[in-house]
Amino acid sequence: MKSLLSSPRSRSNDLQWVENFLKFGVFLFPFSATIGGVGLVIALFSLWQQRFHQIISERFTWSLGVFSLWLVITTFFAFQPILALQGLPNFLPGILLLAAFPIFFANLYRLYQFAWWVVLTSILLSGLGFMQLGWGWESPLLFRSIGINLLAYGNPDGRMSSFLMYANTLAIYLLISFLLAIGLWIDIYRHRQEKHKGEMIGKLTILSLAVVGDGLGLIFTNSRSVWGLALLGVMAFAVYLRRYWVIYLTVIAVGMVVWAAWAPWGQGTMRELIPAYFWTRLTDELYDDRYVTALRTTQWRVAREMILEQPLLGWGLRNFTPVYQTEMNVWMGHPHNLFLMLFAEIGIPGTLLFCGIVGNVIFQGVRNLVQWSNKQEKRREHLLLFTYLISFCSCILFNLFDVTLFDVRVNLLGWFLLSAIAGMIEVKR
Structure with a gap:
């Protein structure tokens, strides 16, 4: 039996145009919703045109229709x-x-490809975010008219936002790509014997760059909720792989930060060990002027x-x-x-x-x-x-x-x- 992760070209060539425009849209959408959106709209309408009767025959579609009517x-x-x-x-x-x-997406090869597209896009997105924070990079005014909007030193100031509208928005995008990259990395490593050594090393290198880049990007977005969710995601993969030592290390690290933030005793010592960037964010001391x-x-x-x-x-x-x-x-x-x-x-x-x-x-x-x-x-x-x-x-x-x-x-x-x-x-x- 042929694997569901094999290329779908032989099965549904009629959807090749959908795949091409979707790839175009996914790559460009984070940088310009205007340009990338064109590709996604064409992909969406092309899919509806080609599979209209199949789509509307599904009960799932009718439930979505009822919600739309509401x-x-x-x-x-x-x-x-x-x-x-x-x-x-x-x-x-x-x-x-x-x-x-x-x-x-009923062919799992396309799911695999989609995850790769998101991960590859995130590498550039986080990389430009570092340039934004470290060197004050910003997009020219001409580019902003087509939705390419990179603000110097982030939005809000001092928090990485890259090309997205706000730091928290970038945070959830990078969280998704971070988790997808971990899943792809595990898959490539598990099946390294089935691939040429050069191909395997190349893919693992790219995915490692994505995991590290996205992880650092998550830190510099300064989003507390995403920090917690990223740790939960890592622990979920640790449970999946039965690597329980990862959970122990994560719990210890989180415990040390929490200790530095709120513990009534030994707090001074822990605050010397833990960077203030983390515990001041947890205690909201960075933003203590909130109304x-x-x-x-x-x-x-x-x-x-x-x-x-x-x-x-x-x-x-x-x-x-x-x-x-x-x-x-x-x-x-x-x-x-x-x-x-x-x-x-x-x-x-x-x-x-x-x-x-x-x-x-x-x-x-x-x-x-x-x-x-x-x-x-x-x-x-x-x-x-x-x-x-x-x-x-x-x-x-x-x-x-x-x-x-x-x-x-x-x-x-x-x-x-x-x-x-x-x-x-x-x-x-």
Whole structure:
């Protein structure tokens, strides 16, 4: 039987154009949403055109259609309908993508290739981020008109943001590519006997560069939540490989930083050992001038009040901002929790429907993972599925403390990860 990781060219040459434009889009999208977006739009519409009847015949597509209809209905009844209408593009392209791309990703070779594209892009993205922080590199004004926006010394100042809109946005992008790179590295190393030595060394070198570069980039984004998620991801791979010593070392390292940050005794000694960059960020001593209105707890309280006042249809997409401004007299783009935001903006039924759709894909993916766990012939597929699940679940956990919807590059990357997992379900069938 031919491996599912073999090239798909002989199986579905009709999707070669989709693959080419997708590759073009994925490579350029982080640097310019305008230019890269052209490739992704062409790939998406080409896939819909070629597989329209297959796509609309799936029950999964109809569930996405019901959710889309719910979003439209809530727009009509929104607190500020114009804002809600502007919020639809944060969802509808991803929904179209999620309906179509499981068909494309039903061949695991393409999943393998997609992970490589993201990882290779991240090397350049993090590299230019180091130039941004260290030497104040920035993009010329002419380039900014087409979305190529590199700000000197990051956004906010002193935190790496590279070409993305904010440091936290870059952080989640690098976290995803960091975890994908680890999964690919493990796969190449496991099957090193099957490859030419030069090819194997070359791939491991590139992936090692990606893991180190992305890891350092994560540190310089100064995102506490992503630091924690990266460590959880590393420990998840350690459990997968039964390398429990990695977990012990990670716990010791985290314990030392926590000790330096909050322990009532021996704190001075630990603070001499641990760089202040880490423990001052944990204690928020780097940003000790925050107003109450800038705290997540304040934002979450307002979001909960919105849910209680409009539990059925919500206030409408993007309407947290005007409500928060009315309540607190401060502009705030979102409540730093995707699920609270959705409950407040599209109501409880719509949010539960969305969570049900996403949760079902994850459940099916985990079920496949369990079923493949004892099948030697599925060893590579098992690792690839595990890698995608860890990457997407990290994205979900990140959205408990932030919202990735508002940067189209990270937003669509999340939809692609979910499509990839759904595609593996199609492989199983």
